[in-house]
Amino acid sequence: MNPPNGSAAARLAIEHEVNLKPYNSFGLPAVAGTLVRIREAADVRRVVDHPQLGRRAKFVLGGGSNIVLTKDMDAVVLKIEIPGLRLLEEREDAWIVEAGAGVAWHQLVQWSIDAGYPGLENLALIPGTVGAAPVQNIGAYGLELKDRLESVEVVDLVTGRAALLPASVCKFGYRDSVFKHEGFGGLAGKSVITRVRLRCPKPWQPVLGYLELERKIAETGIASPSARQIFDWICEIRRAKLPDPAQIxxxxxxxxxxxxxxxxxxxxxxxxxxxxxxxxxxxxxxxxxxxxxxxxxxxxxxxxxxxxxxxxxxxxxxxxxxxxxxxxxxxxxxxxxxxxxxxxxxxxxxxxx
Incomplete structure (x- = not known):
C-alpha cells in the first residue's frame, strides 16, 4: 500500500485491520480496514496525494467520545494525534491559546488554568479531543465553545490546502456547527480540523449562572470563586454523576x-x-x-x-x-x-x- 520510500506519502503511519475498541469511549467493537495516524497537518495533505488513499472516503476520528460504532469502517480512518499547547498571543483584552487537534480537551483546560489563562474552567472534564470540540460546539455549566473560539485551522480533504476559519463562519448552534453538516455550505467529510485557537478574555469574569455552581457557593460560602476553584468544583460535580469512560x-x-x-x-x-x-x-x-x-x-x-x-x-x-x-x-x-x-x-x- 505504501509508495516507494522517499516519497511524501511514505512517511504516513498507515495501519490495516485495526480494532477500534480502544479508540472509542463507549468501548464498542469495530474494525477499520485502513487507519492513518495524523500527527501533523502535512499528513492530511499526504493522504490527499496518496495514490490509493486519496480518492477513498475518509472518516475523521479524534478521541472517539462522540460516536457509536455499529459496524466495521470501510472509509479510511484518519486518527487525529496532532500535539501541542502554547500561548499564541497576549492582547490587551485576551490571551489567545492554541492547541493541536489531538490534545485531550481536559488537558487543554487544565493547562490553561495552570498557566494563568483562565476562561475555559466551566468546560473541565468534557471527554474527547480539542479537534472534536468545535464540531460539537461542546458546552457545560453555562458556557459553550463558541463563547471562547477565536479560529480553527483546517485542511481540505480534496485539495489538501490549509485555511484558518474565524468563529464567525463556523455556524455554531446548540451542539451544532458547520462541521456536522454535509451538502452545500457544510464541512462534514470535507475538511480536517488540525489546530484550534481559543480566546481567554481579560479581565476574567466567572460564569456562575448554573444551579449546581450556585449550590457550591452556598455550601462553601465562597461568594467570589477563582477560576481554579470553579475548575475544581466542576471536576467534583462531573465525577460525582458521570462515569469515567476508562472505568465504564x-x-x-x-x-x-x-x-x-x-x-x-x-x-x-x-x-x-x-x-x-x-x-x-x-x-x-x-x-x-x-x-x-x-x-x-x-x-x-x-x-x-x-x-x-x-x-x-x-x-x-x-x-x-x-x-x-x-x-x-x-x-x-x-x-x-x-x-x-x-x-x-x-x-x-x-x-x-
Missing amino acids: GNAGSFFKNPVVSEEQCRDIIGRDPGIVHYPMPDGTVKLAAGWMIDACGWKGKAVGGAAVYEKQALVLVNRGEARGAEVVTLARAIQESVYGRFGIRLEPEPVLL
Missing part, C-alpha cells in the same frame, strides 16, 4: 436537552409540574432530557450489554460487551418512551455510525 464505557450525555417554546413548556408543566427546565435568553425554554428519561423509568434499564447509567439517566453505558446495535436499540426505545409521555423527540448527541 460511555459517550457522556447521550441526548441533547430539547429546546421548546414557552407555550410548549407550559403545556408540559401542566401535565408534569416537576419537570426541570431552564428559560433561555431568546424566550425559548431548555428541558432537562435526563429528568424526562428518569421520569419514564429508564434509569438502570438495559438492552443486552447497553444500559442507562444508575446515577444519571442522560448517560448510556457499556456494561462490558455491548455492541453498537444494542446501544442504538436502547436509545430508540428511550426516544419512543419520552415521545409518548411528553410529545418531545429526543435527539442523540453522538454520531451513530
